[in-house]
Amino acid sequence: MEKKLVPPDSGQTVAVIIFMLGLGVLLPWNFFITASQYFNQRLSFTNSSSNSTAESTNDYNYDSWMVLLSQLPLLLFTLLNSLLYHCVRERLRVTFSLVGILLLFSLTAALVQVPMHPDTFFSVTLATIWFISTCGAVLQASLFGLVGLFPPRYSTLFMSGQGLAGIFAAVAMLLSIISNADKSTAAMAYFITPCVATVGMLVCYLLLPHLKFAGFFLNRRQHDSMQSQELLSSTALNSKNLEANVTDIRHSSGRHPSVPNVFRKIWLTAICVTCVFAVTLSVFPVIAVRVQTVYKDVVTWDKVFTCVCCFIVFNTMDLVGRSSVSIVQWPSRDSTLLPVAVLSRLIFIPLLMLCNVENSRLPTIFTHDGAFVAIMAAFAFSNGYLATLCMVYAPQLVRGKDCETAGSLMTFFLILGLAVGAAFSFLLGSLV
Secondary structure (H helix, E strand, C coil): CHHHHCCCCHHHHHHHHHHHHHHHHCHHHHHHHHCHHHHHHHHCCCCCCCCCCCCCHHHHCHHHHHHHHHHHHHHHHHHHHHHHHHHCCHHHHHHHHHHHHHHHHHHHHHHCCCCCCHHHHHHHHHHHHHHHHHHHHHHHHHHHHHHCCCCHHHHHHHHHHHHHHHHHHHHHHHHHHHCCCCHHHHHHHHHHHHHHHHHHHHHHHHHHHHCHHHHHHHHHHHHHHHHHHHHHHHHHHHCCCHHHHHHHHHHHHCCCCCHHHHHHHHHHHHHHHHHHHHHHHHHCCCCHHHECCCCCCCHHHHHHHHHHHHHHHHHHHHHHHHHHCCCCCCCCCCCCHHHHHHHHHHHHHHHHHCECECCCCCCCCECCHHHHHHHHHHHHHHHHHHHHHHHHHHHHCCCHHHHHHHHHHHHHHHHHHHHHHHHHHHHHHHHC
16 A cells, blocks of 8 residues: 555656765765775885885785775764764765865875875875775665665665676776876876766765655654654543553654564574675785786786776676676575575685695696686675675565664664784785
8 A cells, every 4th residue: 555655766866866865975985995006105115215115015005004094983973873873863964974084085186196204104195094994884874774764665775876886996007007198197186086976876865855755754754753652642531551551652652663573583684794794805805905916928918907897897797796686596595505605605715725825835727817706706795795684684674664773774884894804814915
């Protein structure tokens, strides 16, 4: 009966906007991770006033620190958002986060033209990553909660948009590498790109409540809450046991859903999404970016190998995996095969470590570029598919009014997986 009241999504406008919001959420992470070569070059800068060279990029260990310091604030502020989201209006959280991301990307673009000592540049870069990740944590948790109010298809679109963010950043980096512009101009153009995209994302978000289809789902929470209050008043007047009825109805109204109660229903999918991203971040990008091409004599290919075979392959197959959930959803949400499939991804850790990693202490078994691409493709597809499957299943396990809480909790466990993987990346990086 309710379906007849739902207005159509004219021109799939809401679908496109949610897809774009998903893309914007992961732009900061992807633009910093894909620019690994730029940051490492800045950190290997030679001080002209001295005969000595500044610390090597290995001493700075930028890739591992970047991953770790981008995930710690994500973990902290996603947890705070999960517990306190009802204390601050969603619109204020999202708008403040987007403006913060815009300002920090603008700062990063401006610093391209500013000569700095590696130590200073390293500190400023990590501080920028910390604060931009803080904004990203609040933004991501808020938008996952928002998307959880829509039908499951829109959660899939949101996750697919996140997958496209990586391709967007990788293609931008590829264009900057092969362009004829000097390095500083290319780098500035690269970091200006997410500034423009963030402005577009802000416009999309502000437009969303004004669309009838989106308004139906966004206003339904308030409508249900008002209905619950009316039911509370009428039932209380006619009840012999006033106190018992007030307690029951307030519990069912869900104005302040119990986080522990919601977690008890989604704990398995939450742990699964944690494991998926823990495995991924333990080797990507720390190990993956160290894999070298066997065709060193082809100069152009040597320059773009990491961008193409690591970042573009990973993000393309990750997007394919995320999008595949809209076609097939296997294993089912109640199947024991779901955690089995998640744990099977552990095999990718030794597989990637045994590729043609530069100066590796381990034996190289998969020497050819094709082997690395095949492993990376399967690694990325399984990441996108299983992560999206978990995020789609979680809201289906709770009542409609608890979907926002479930979405926020799942985001927290997603970030927990990223943080755990980032911590392990230091250990795995030292082994190779």
